[in-house]
Amino acid sequence: MPYVHPEQDPAERRRIDPAIEMEGISKAFGSVQANRDVRFTVRHGEIHALLGENGSGKSTLMNILSGIYQPDAGTIRLRGREVVFRSPRDSIELGIGMVHQHFKLVEPMTASENVAMGTGDGLSRSRAKAAERIRDYAARFGMPVDPDKKVADMSVGEKQSVEILKVLYRGADILVLDEPTAVLTPQEIEHLFAILRRMREEGASIVFISHKLHEVLDLCDRVTVLRKGETVGTVDVAGTTALRLIEMMVGRAVDLSIERPPVGADGPCLSVRGLTVRDALGVAKLDGVSFDLAHGEILGVAGLAGSGQKELCESIAGLVHPQSGAILFHERDIVGRSPREIIRMGISMSFIPEDRLGMGLVASMDIADNIMLKDYALYGGFLLDRGSARRKAQSIVDRLAISTPSIFHPVRKLSGGNIQKVILGREIDLSPKLLVTAYAVRGLDIHSSYTIYHLLNEQKRKGVAILYVGEDLDVLLELCDRVMVLCGGRVTGIVDARTSRKEEIGLLMTGVTGDAPVPAGAGEGKA
Amino acid sequence: METGFAVMAALFLASAVRISVPLLVGTLGETVTERAGHLNLGVEGMMMLGASAGFLVAVRTDSVLLALLAAILGSGAGALLYAVLTVTFRANQVVTGLALTIFGTGVANTLGKTVVGENPPPAVQAFFALKPLHADLSGIRDVPVLGPVAGFVDAAFLQHNVYVYGAVALALLLAWFLRRTRAGLHLRAIGENPAAADASGIRVIAGKYAAILAGGMMCGLAGLYMPLVHIQTWTDNITGGRGWIVVALVIFVRWDPLKATLGALLFGALAIVGFLLQAYPQLSGSILFSQYVIDMYPYLMTLLALVLANAGRKKGWQGPGALSVPYFREER
Numbered sequence: 001m002p003y004v005h006p007e008q009d010p011a012e013r014r015r016i017d018p019a020i021e022m023e024g025i026s027k028a029f030g031s032v033q034a035n036r037d038v039r040f041t042v043r044h045g046e047i048h049a050l051l052g053e054n055g056s057g058k059s060t061l062m063n064i065l066s067g068i069y070q071p072d073a074g075t076i077r078l079r080g081r082e083v084v085f086r087s088p089r090d091s092i093e094l095g096i097g098m099v100h101q102h103f104k105l106v107e108p109m110t111a112s113e114n115v116a117m118g119t120g121d122g123l124s125r126s127r128a129k130a131a132e133r134i135r136d137y138a139a140r141f142g143m144p145v146d147p148d149k150k151v152a153d154m155s156v157g158e159k160q161s162v163e164i165l166k167v168l169y170r171g172a173d174i175l176v177l178d179e180p181t182a183v184l185t186p187q188e189i190e191h192l193f194a195i196l197r198r199m200r201e202e203g204a205s206i207v208f209i210s211h212k213l214h215e216v217l218d219l220c221d222r223v224t225v226l227r228k229g230e231t232v233g234t235v236d237v238a239g240t241t242a243l244r245l246i247e248m249m250v251g252r253a254v255d256l257s258i259e260r261p262p263v264g265a266d267g268p269c270l271s272v273r274g275l276t277v278r279d280a281l282g283v284a285k286l287d288g289v290s291f292d293l294a295h296g297e298i299l300g301v302a303g304l305a306g307s308g309q310k311e312l313c314e315s316i317a318g319l320v321h322p323q324s325g326a327i328l329f330h331e332r333d334i335v336g337r338s339p340r341e342i343i344r345m346g347i348s349m350s351f352i353p354e355d356r357l358g359m360g361l362v363a364s365m366d367i368a369d370n371i372m373l374k375d376y377a378l379y380g381g382f383l384l385d386r387g388s389a390r391r392k393a394q395s396i397v398d399r400l401a402i403s404t405p406s407i408f409h410p411v412r413k414l415s416g417g418n419i420q421k422v423i424l425g426r427e428i429d430l431s432p433k434l435l436v437t438a439y440a441v442r443g444l445d446i447h448s449s450y451t452i453y454h455l456l457n458e459q460k461r462k463g464v465a466i467l468y469v470g471e472d473l474d475v476l477l478e479l480c481d482r483v484m485v486l487c488g489g490r491v492t493g494i495v496d497a498r499t500s501r502k503e504e505i506g507l508l509m510t511g512v513t514g515d516a517p518v519p520a521g522a523g524e525g526k527a
Numbered sequence: 528m529e530t531g532f533a534v535m536a537a538l539f540l541a542s543a544v545r546i547s548v549p550l551l552v553g554t555l556g557e558t559v560t561e562r563a564g565h566l567n568l569g570v571e572g573m574m575m576l577g578a579s580a581g582f583l584v585a586v587r588t589d590s591v592l593l594a595l596l597a598a599i600l601g602s603g604a605g606a607l608l609y610a611v612l613t614v615t616f617r618a619n620q621v622v623t624g625l626a627l628t629i630f631g632t633g634v635a636n637t638l639g640k641t642v643v644g645e646n647p648p649p650a651v652q653a654f655f656a657l658k659p660l661h662a663d664l665s666g667i668r669d670v671p672v673l674g675p676v677a678g679f680v681d682a683a684f685l686q687h688n689v690y691v692y693g694a695v696a697l698a699l700l701l702a703w704f705l706r707r708t709r710a711g712l713h714l715r716a717i718g719e720n721p722a723a724a725d726a727s728g729i730r731v732i733a734g735k736y737a738a739i740l741a742g743g744m745m746c747g748l749a750g751l752y753m754p755l756v757h758i759q760t761w762t763d764n765i766t767g768g769r770g771w772i773v774v775a776l777v778i779f780v781r782w783d784p785l786k787a788t789l790g791a792l793l794f795g796a797l798a799i800v801g802f803l804l805q806a807y808p809q810l811s812g813s814i815l816f817s818q819y820v821i822d823m824y825p826y827l828m829t830l831l832a833l834v835l836a837n838a839g840r841k842k843g844w845q846g847p848g849a850l851s852v853p854y855f856r857e858e859r
Contacts, residue, residue, distance in 0.1 A: 068726070069857055087856075089728040098840075104723035108718050108844055116709075118727030130775050166727070 002394055009393075017080030019044045019174055019205035020065065025074035027060055030412075033403055034060040038074070042174070047235070048197060048516065049216040052226035053249055053445040054417030055403055058209050060175050061102065061226070065207075067096040078174075079424040082401040091132060092118075097167025098263045101178040101443075103159050105151045111162050115169045130169065137168050137369040141195045164195065175199065175205040181215060182443045186473075186506075211445045213242040214456050225249055227514045248448050259454050259477040260498075261461050264296020269434055269465035270316075270521050275325035277311045277489075285361035286309040286322070287489040293465045295433070298456065300480030300497065301469040308489035309469045310351070313438050314466070318342040319348040329434065343374070346433035350423045353441045360423045362411035367404065368393040371410055371426050396425035400451060418450040428459060435459060438469035453479055487511035533675065537682035539799060544687060545757065547795030549574070549695045549749040549766070553773035554780065554787040555701055555729020556745025560606075561706065561777055563738030564718040564849040568624025569609055571770025572631025577602035578765055579635035589648035598751035599744040606743020612644040612698060614735045617853035632764065637763045655756050660685040660692065690756050697745070699782040700781060714738055718847035721854035731798050746770070768825030784848055794828055795806050802824035814854075823858050 027035040029073040032299040037059045040049045043077055052058045063069045065076065066487065067085035076083050076095055077435045086092045091098075106115050117131040130149035136143050151159060167175060177196075177436070180190045196206055216223060217237055225232040225248040232248045246254050270293040277286040286308045293299045301309055304314060314320040316327060318339040326333050334342055350360060361370050372389035393407040400421040405416055411419055424440055441449040456466055456479070476483050476499050484494045485508035493508040551568055560567045568575075580601025585594035606795045607628050612618040646652070662681050668674050705711040716724040717734045725731045753765045772794060780786035 066726070087728075087730075088726050089730070098726065100726065103724040104720070106719045106723050107848065108714070108719060109712075113712060114723075114727075117712055118724065118729040171726075362799045 009108070018042060018079075019079060020207075021077040023075050023077075025061060025064060025076075026072045027057075027069060028072060033229055033479060035071070037231075038229070039228065039231050040224055041234070042205050042207060043222075043436065044205055044223040044302065045200060045203050047219055049201055049206055049220040049223040050226065051205055051211075051213075051216065051223055051249055053447055054443075055228075055415035056226040056249075057229040058226055059178055059374045060229075062098065062178055062207065062209065065176060066092065066096055067071060069443065071461045074126065075399075079501065085369050089118075092170055093171070095172050096174045096176065097170060097172030098176040099160065099163045099167060099178065099180055101182065103163055105159060105162060108149055108150060108308070109166070111145055111149050111154075114151060114162055115147075115166045119170060133169060134165055137165055141168075141198055142191065143195065156183045157185070157191075159186065160188075160192070174205045176209075178209045179211070179443060180208070180209055182214060183305075189215070196315075211443070212451075213245055213446070216245070217242060226433060227251060230280060241257075244323045246446055249445070254450070256413055257452075258445075258450070258475065259457060260479065260481070261296075261457055261479050262506060263294060264293035264460070269293055269295045269297075269330065271328040271466075272316075272329075272330070274325045275312070275322050275327065277308075277315055277320055284486070286315070287487050288325070289486075289489070289491050291484055291491065291494060292327075293467060295463045295465050297482070298460055298466040298468050298480045299485040300356055300476040300510060301486060302473060302476055302483055303486035304509055307509075308439060308488040309330075309486060311489070312486070313351050313436050313467075313469060315432075316342075316347065316436050321430070339477055343430070346431075347436070348427040348430050348432035348434070349436040349439065350427045350438070351436075352420055352423070352439040361411050361419065364410050366410055367397065367407040367422055370422060371396065371429070374426055375430060381438040389460070392429060396422070400425045400455070417444045421448065421451070423454065428455060432464060434465045434467070436467045437468075439471060473505055476505070477502065528858070530831045534682070537679050539796070540683035541791055542799050543795040544684065544691060545795075546798050547771050547791040548691055548694050549752045549757070550772055550776060551787055551791035551793055552749035552752070553696065553746050553770060553775045554791055555694075555697055556742040557751065557773050558742070558780075558782050558784060558787065559701065559714075559738050559745065560742030561850055562714050562718045562782060562854065563735045563742075564848055564854070565605070565613060565735065565739055566607075566620050566624065566723060566738065566848050567627070567742065568774060568814045568853040569605060569622075569627025569631060569770075570623060571766060571768065571775045572628035572635075573602040573605045573743045573746040574750030574753075574766040574770050574773075575635035576605045576630075576631045576750070577744075578750035578754050579638040579761075581751035582647075582761055583638060585647055585755055586642050586645050589649055594651065594751065594755060595748065598747040600747075602747025602750065603740055603744045604632075606740050606746075609743070610739040611615075613853065614732060614739070617855060619854075620851045625757070626844045628770065636763050639763065639765070642761045643763075644760060647755055651755065655688045655690065655801070657688060658686050659689060660687070676835060680823050681810055687810060688756065690752055698784045698788045705784065715847075718849060721849055722856075724854075725856060727853075731856075735854075746773075749773070752829055767822075768829075772825050772832065773826055775829040777837070778834040778846070779796050779836040781836075781844070789830075794832065797828055797831075798824065 013199045018041050021038040025035050025038040029473050038057065038061055040061060050058050055252060060069060067088040067090050076085070077281055083094060098474065106117070106195065110444065112130040112134055115134055135145045137143070139419060143165065145158060145161045145165060151162060154162070178193060181311060188484065199349070200206060208216070210216055221233060222236055223240070223245060224234040225245065227249060243256070255368065273290050275286050275289040278284050287310070291299065301312065303309055311320055315322050317473060318334065318337055318341070320404065321432070322335060327335050329345060334345065362373065368390050369489060371393045372384060374388070390407065396402070397407055402418045402421045404418060414422070420440065424437065439454050444452065460466055468480055477500065480497045481498065481526060483497050483505060485492050485505055488508055492511055495504065552576070553574060557567065557570050577598035580599030581594045584597035605627055609623055612623045613620050652691055662677070662685055667677060705715065712731045713724065715736055717731050718730060721731045751764050754761050758765065774792060776787065776790050780790040801821060805821050843849055
């Protein structure tokens with residue numbers, strides 16, 4: 001199937017049948033009703049946003065469209081014809097391409113192998129052909145991808161390009177992108193948008209899932225909002241505002257300002273001096289990092305992915321032993337102490353990795369057990385105190401409004417946002433004196449993000465010192481007292497968040513202090 | 528003296544080649560299975576099933592072809608059972624494989640009762656007495672250097688039967704299949720990341736069934752070598768734990784059919800050393816030649832293979848990414 005239909009004028013195609021019509025779609029997973037009577041229509045040649053809070057059923061709906069899930073009820077029509085998908089193969093054959101939130105790529109294989117995989121071409125010949133077509137598309141849409149590079153060695157941005165190339169290679173003219181910007185840097189996002197606009201011009205229909213409203217308003221033509229698995233409505237982007245969309249998502253008006261309580265007066269908490277961490281190959285991941293953090297202060301950490309944020313957090317938590325430098329907590333050096341000692345001293349860390357899974361929690365255990373996982377060591381005795389863990393779990397679930405059938409539900413089956421709330425809730429529950437949190441709102445919807453900001457501010461008022469590693473510069477400037485910028489493992493500046501501008505930080509992120517700029521994704525290993 | 532040593536060495540290598548055949552074929556079979564993400568610990572059981580079914584048919588019909596077919600069907604049946612349980616019902620692969628080994632060994636020993644002590648019939652014996660690559664070297668025997676070298680190579684590697692060369696050919700074919708064909712790419716993708724393969728339009732379930740069946744059938748052919756060619760009669764537990772060496776060898780050779788030929792040869796050579804210790808107790812001068820210790824060799828070698836495979840290995844590819852993880856498309 002050809003990807004471009006130059007003989008058909010986009011305006012002409014808008015008048016005939018819509019590209020996708022999904023009607024009355026329902027899907028339940030056990031007792032959880034993920035979709036209920038959902039209606040979703042996408043016209044030809046438009047970018048259509050699908051909005052909703054975490055767990056509102058967006059991913060489920062798109063997995064139904066791509067043949068991964070079978071709906072319990074409802075019909076799907078493509079270009080006016082009713083279709084039934086028994087497998088992803090059926091959906092691919094009808095020109096639907098999905099770029100999944102968690103990339104579906106085979107890591108030890110090259111880009112061209114991943115692209116050629118599953119297509120009808122014979123291999124030896126098709127590998128060369130795939131490589132050639134990859135270069136072709138890559139040039140056309142401005143995606144720099146080396147066909148012979150292994151996916152495991154790629155940055156997140158490159159992996160996403162491979163996913164998009166895979167879809168294009170299969171000749172898809174309906175493209176579904178599930179939270180494509182969640183893991184990208186601002187530059188990569190701009191790039192992606194240029195590619196998507198280019199595809200729209202060539203007649204493709206695109207479904208775009210995102211939590212970031214300014215992206216939706218910037219890129220999309222129409223928006224459909226889901227709430228708790230049901231369709232709220234579809235509106236034109238031209239006639240709506242961010243506030244209006246949030247109201248549709250949440251079901252009520254939401255205050256979008258982040259408060260910033262003044263810094264407490266309890267004195268210094270953490271002093272880091274000349275911290276240097278090298279990886280196994282001897283490359284410096286942190287290079288002479290020094291900063292101070294006071295009680296009741298939120299210090300933001302900004303930087304491109306892989307600038308040393310992970311190493312900084314892990315050094316403080318005792319998971320990584322620095323080559324040189326000191327980490328003074330209440331004037332005692334904690335370098336060389338075990339993670340357990342450090343937890344006992346009152347330091348908590350939560351780190352949300354890029355894939356948002358696989359760190360901090362045991363996925364198949366339930367919420368209560370995961371909460372016990374960290375604090376059981378603080379009590380003595382041979383037997384576990386399950387009762388108090390249960391009460392603690394219930395109070396965390398209630399306080400953070402975690403949506404789960406019960407505290408005995410395996411964490412793996414919660415949506416991403418709820419998983420993150422469990423992690424943060426557990427760390428806060430330990431009443432730390434220092435809270436290190438990295439990417440706490442990664443992939444979270446607006447409502448959940450604000451819940452997390454409020455939680456952090458609550459801790460700040462209690463005098464907790466908070467190190468907040470973040471991605472969204474607007475939030476860093478609104479939430480934090482000061483922002484430290486990392487570039488290639490060095491501190492390129494520590495600025496006052498009240499008086500600084502985004503552009504200033506953006507420049508520091510690329511190392512404008514005289515050092516060589518570091519490319520996006522440099523030094524980014526497997527999380 | 529020097530020629531004497533060369534002759535000894537050639538004979539040693541030739542024995543190692545012969546004894547490595549079931550290890551090689553079994554390793555190839557298990558490699559195919561594991562490349563699809565399934566750890567099948569039923570290798571020993573499938574080897575026994577193939578050995579008994581194939582040998583029974585050989586004794587009754589005196590046909591090599593029917594014997595091979597019976598071995599394939601016998602072990603294939605075991606593999607099918609494993610596939611239904613682990614692919615369709617997503618049962619625990621380790622438990623299912625162990626059960627298959629116990630079950631297959633029991634069935635095979637029962638079937639074999641009827642042919643204990645019988646030898647392969649004449650046509651089968653004649654077929655495996657053929658040495659298709661054996662060269663006539665009388666013309667160059669006296670040429671310096673070339674003559675002795677050719678003689679050594681011939682004695683060590685060219686005086687074998689069809690089974691041996693078939694095994695090597697299978698290894699080459701599989702290496703080519705995995706690296707160069709579309710189906711091979713799809714097989715690797717399924718074993719690495721079935722969700723990604725599925726999303727790319729690859730038929731994951733069908734691919735898993737095909738790989739498990741093909742792998743099991745190869746194990747059956749590995750087993751059949753024992754009664755039909757190697758020992759040339761039937762005894763209980765005729766594969767003698769070789770299935771376990773295979774499981775370790777697959778890891779030792781890093782799921783690579785070409786390395787499997789060398790790995791199997793190495794472990795064949797180690798087995799010969801074991802037999803020599805038994806035959807010449809003065810070599811070891813200790814309890815090492817006790818039958819009980821000899822019986823331990825397969826398991827000791829399994830451990831040795833695992834130690835060698837894991838020593839100092841911390842980087843690079845660690846085997847199929849989804850090995851022994853059941854795949855369910857609608858998993859959340």
